[in-house]
Amino acid sequence: MENLLSILRDNPLVSFTILLLVILTLPPIFERLRLPGLVGLLFAGVILGKDGLYLLDANSESIELFAEIGKIYLMFVAGLEIDLAEFRKTKERSLIFGILTFLFPLFIGTYVGLNFGFGWNSSILIGSLLASHTLLGFPIVQRLGMVKNEAVMVTIGATIFTDIAALLVLAISVSIHRGNFSPISLIIQLVSLGVYSVVVLFGFDWLGKEYFRRTGDEESNQFLFVLLAVFLASIGAQFINVDKIVGAFLAGLAVNDVVGNGPVKEKVEFVGGTLFIPFFFVGMGLLLDIPAFVKTIQFELPLVLGIVGGLILAKLLAATGTKFIYRYTWPELFTMWSLSLPQVAATLAAALAAYQVQNTAGERLINEAVFNSVIVLMLITSILGPILTAQFATKLPLPKAKNNEDYRDIGSTLDEWLPQLKSERENENFTIVIPIYNPHTQRDLIEMGALLAKKESGIIVPVSIANAGVHMDDPQLDGNLKQSQMLLERAIEISQEFNVDTQPMIRIDDDISHGISRAAKEKNANLIIMGWSENTGLKARLFGTILDTVFWASHCPVAVTRLLDHPVNLHRILVPIKNLSKVTLETIRFAKLFADANQGSITLLHICDRQTPTQQVTEFKTTLSNLITEYELSEKCKIKMIIHDAPAQVIIRASHQFDLVILRSFRRRTAGGLAVSDITTEVLKKLRCSLVLFGQPHS
Structure with a gap:
C-alpha cells in the first residue's frame, strides 16, 4: 500500500488531477460555511500532506512548480487589480495613509520580534510582514456603492505603497541573511532595484501598449504576452538578488494600464483564479507541519497573540492618525481599519519566501513558529476584516459634491448626463445592426429590431457573416455565402411585415465576432441586437464567446436577447x-x-x-x-x-x-x-x- 501511495505521489499527472479535484470542490463548501474559500484550500493541503493522507508531497518537483507559479501569479494579480485611475485622484492622501499603515505595523512587529528573542533582521522582517494588506473587503464596499468614498479610495491607493515597501524590506532582509550585506552592497542593491523597477514599470508598459496596438484584436497572443511579462519580470528580479514576487507585483502594475478592464484582463484573472493561485494555497497547506503548528499555538501562544494583536492595534493606530489628519468621520476610520486588516496575498507570499531562505549555517530567516503564526494571522484577519467592513461601511456618509477634481453627487451628475443623452438621440439617424445565423431565432430578432427602428424612424441592418477560407475560391466559402443569402432573404420578408427600411448585408470575415463589430462601425450603428449563446465551455471561458468579444469590441450598445x-x-x-x-x-x-x-x-x-x-x-x-x-x-x-x-x-x-x-x-x-x-x-x-x-x- 505504501509503495502504491509513493508511486502516486511521484506521478505529476496524479498530483495535478488531485489538485483540480480539490479546487473544484473545497472552496464552495467552505464559502457555504461562511469561511473564505482559501481556508478550504489550506485545509486540503493539510489533509493531503504528510500529516494526513500523504497523497501529495510538498517536496516533489511538480508540486513545487505549481506552488511557485501560483505565488508569482498571486502577486501579479495583486498589482494588476490596483485601480491606478482611482489611485491618482487621492495619491497624496494615499501616500500618507500608506506610510502610516506601513510604519506602525513595522515598529510594533519589530518590537514583538525583539521581545521574543529574534535578531534585528528577522524582527524587522516580521514587522514588514504585518505592513501590507489585501483588500478582501473591497467587493463589500463595491456592493454598497461606497467605492467613491474618499476614505475607501485612500485605503485602496495605500496598497501600492505598503506592498512595495514590504517587498523592499524582504529583499534587503534576504540579502542580509545570506551574508551578502554591506553598506556598499546595500547601495548597489537599492540602485539596481531602482533601475530594475524603472525598466519593468515603464519598459513593460511601453512594450505592452505597442504590442497591443500592433496586434489589435488578437487576444490570445496578448494573453500570452502578459504571461511572458510576468515571468520575465520574476526572472529579472532573481538576477538582482530580489525575490521573484517583487518582479511579479511590479509586472502587475506595469501592465495595469495596458490591459485595462478588458477581455485580456479577464482571461488572465480567470486562469490565475481557477488554477495557479489555488495551487499556491494548497501548497501552503502542504508545508504546514501540524504537530509543530499545534505546538506553536500551545507553547508559543504569546508570540501568536503578539503578532495578531500587534497587527490589529497597528492598523487601528494608522487609521486613527489618518482620521485626525484629514478629519474623516468615525465610520470612515473603522472602514479604513477593517479594509487594511486582511493579510493574505503579499503577507503569505513574503512569509513563505522568508521561511524558505537559509544562510550558510542552515538557519532560516524566520522560523517555523513565526511562519505558523502568520498562518493564524491570515485565518483570523481574512475572516474578521470582511465582517467588520460589512458592519462599518454601511455607516459611511454619502458622497457629497466637491470641486471638479473630485466625484460629484448623483443629482449633479444626472443634470449633466440627461441633456447629453437627449441631444444624442435628437441627432441620431437610428440604425440597428442584427446579426443573423439561427433560422429559429431570426424572426424574433428582426421583429424586435423592427419595432425599435420604426419607433425612431430608423433602419435595420440584418448582417450575415460568411466564414472566410484560406482562398476566396474555396467551395466552402461559396456554400457559406449561399446560406447567408437565404437568411437575408428571409430577414427582408419579415421586416416588410413591419414596413421598416431594411439594408441587408453579407460580410466575409475569418472571425464572426469581429465581423459583427466591424459591420456595426461601418454602418455607424446605434445598437446591436443579438441572440443568446449557451456556449460556456473551457474554450469559451478562456478565450471568450462571440458575445463577450462583441461586447468589448463594439462601439455602440449591445442587446443580447433570450x-x-x-x-x-x-x-x-x-x-x-x-x-x-x-x-x-x-x-x-x-x-x-x-x-x-x-x-x-x-x-x-x-x-x-x-x-x-x-x-x-x-x-x-x-x-x-x-x-x-x-x-x-x-x-x-x-x-x-x-x-x-x-x-x-x-x-x-x-x-x-x-x-x-x-x-x-x-x-x-x-x-x-x-x-x-x-x-x-x-x-x-x-x-x-x-x-x-x-x-x-x-x-
Whole structure:
C-alpha cells in the first residue's frame, strides 16, 4: 500500500488531477460555511500532506512548480487589480495613509520580534510582514456603492505603497541573511532595484501598449504576452538578488494600464483564479507541519497573540492618525481599519519566501513558529476584516459634491448626463445592426429590431457573416455565402411585415465576432441586437464567446436577447437598478424605447440590503423619481424598492409578474483573484421569462 501511495505521489499527472479535484470542490463548501474559500484550500493541503493522507508531497518537483507559479501569479494579480485611475485622484492622501499603515505595523512587529528573542533582521522582517494588506473587503464596499468614498479610495491607493515597501524590506532582509550585506552592497542593491523597477514599470508598459496596438484584436497572443511579462519580470528580479514576487507585483502594475478592464484582463484573472493561485494555497497547506503548528499555538501562544494583536492595534493606530489628519468621520476610520486588516496575498507570499531562505549555517530567516503564526494571522484577519467592513461601511456618509477634481453627487451628475443623452438621440439617424445565423431565432430578432427602428424612424441592418477560407475560391466559402443569402432573404420578408427600411448585408470575415463589430462601425450603428449563446465551455471561458468579444469590441450598445415569446407580446418590463451611472441611464433609455414602441410599461426595481442606511434609501428613491420626471417616463414607469439581502432571489421572484427583464451586463472579481458569485449570472440561470442582457462597450 505504501509503495502504491509513493508511486502516486511521484506521478505529476496524479498530483495535478488531485489538485483540480480539490479546487473544484473545497472552496464552495467552505464559502457555504461562511469561511473564505482559501481556508478550504489550506485545509486540503493539510489533509493531503504528510500529516494526513500523504497523497501529495510538498517536496516533489511538480508540486513545487505549481506552488511557485501560483505565488508569482498571486502577486501579479495583486498589482494588476490596483485601480491606478482611482489611485491618482487621492495619491497624496494615499501616500500618507500608506506610510502610516506601513510604519506602525513595522515598529510594533519589530518590537514583538525583539521581545521574543529574534535578531534585528528577522524582527524587522516580521514587522514588514504585518505592513501590507489585501483588500478582501473591497467587493463589500463595491456592493454598497461606497467605492467613491474618499476614505475607501485612500485605503485602496495605500496598497501600492505598503506592498512595495514590504517587498523592499524582504529583499534587503534576504540579502542580509545570506551574508551578502554591506553598506556598499546595500547601495548597489537599492540602485539596481531602482533601475530594475524603472525598466519593468515603464519598459513593460511601453512594450505592452505597442504590442497591443500592433496586434489589435488578437487576444490570445496578448494573453500570452502578459504571461511572458510576468515571468520575465520574476526572472529579472532573481538576477538582482530580489525575490521573484517583487518582479511579479511590479509586472502587475506595469501592465495595469495596458490591459485595462478588458477581455485580456479577464482571461488572465480567470486562469490565475481557477488554477495557479489555488495551487499556491494548497501548497501552503502542504508545508504546514501540524504537530509543530499545534505546538506553536500551545507553547508559543504569546508570540501568536503578539503578532495578531500587534497587527490589529497597528492598523487601528494608522487609521486613527489618518482620521485626525484629514478629519474623516468615525465610520470612515473603522472602514479604513477593517479594509487594511486582511493579510493574505503579499503577507503569505513574503512569509513563505522568508521561511524558505537559509544562510550558510542552515538557519532560516524566520522560523517555523513565526511562519505558523502568520498562518493564524491570515485565518483570523481574512475572516474578521470582511465582517467588520460589512458592519462599518454601511455607516459611511454619502458622497457629497466637491470641486471638479473630485466625484460629484448623483443629482449633479444626472443634470449633466440627461441633456447629453437627449441631444444624442435628437441627432441620431437610428440604425440597428442584427446579426443573423439561427433560422429559429431570426424572426424574433428582426421583429424586435423592427419595432425599435420604426419607433425612431430608423433602419435595420440584418448582417450575415460568411466564414472566410484560406482562398476566396474555396467551395466552402461559396456554400457559406449561399446560406447567408437565404437568411437575408428571409430577414427582408419579415421586416416588410413591419414596413421598416431594411439594408441587408453579407460580410466575409475569418472571425464572426469581429465581423459583427466591424459591420456595426461601418454602418455607424446605434445598437446591436443579438441572440443568446449557451456556449460556456473551457474554450469559451478562456478565450471568450462571440458575445463577450462583441461586447468589448463594439462601439455602440449591445442587446443580447433570450426571448420566450414574440416581442410584440412583451409589454410588462422589469429593469433592476443597482446604482445610477451613465451605463444605467443607457439601460433605462433602451427600456423606454422598447416600451414606447410596444405600448409597454416599465418598473424600476432597486434592492437594498438590510444594513443600508434609511437616509441613503430615501435619497436614492427621490433621485429615481426625479429621473422619471426628467426622462419623461412618469406615465408608464413605476419604482419598486425592496429591502433584502439576496438581490438575485428578489429579481427572480419579481420576474413572475413581468414579460421581459432587462439586465445590465456586469462582472466582478475579488482582490485575491478568485471569482465570486455574480447576481446577474445567478439570475440568468434561473430566470423563466424573456430577458435582454444590455451592455455598453468596455463595460
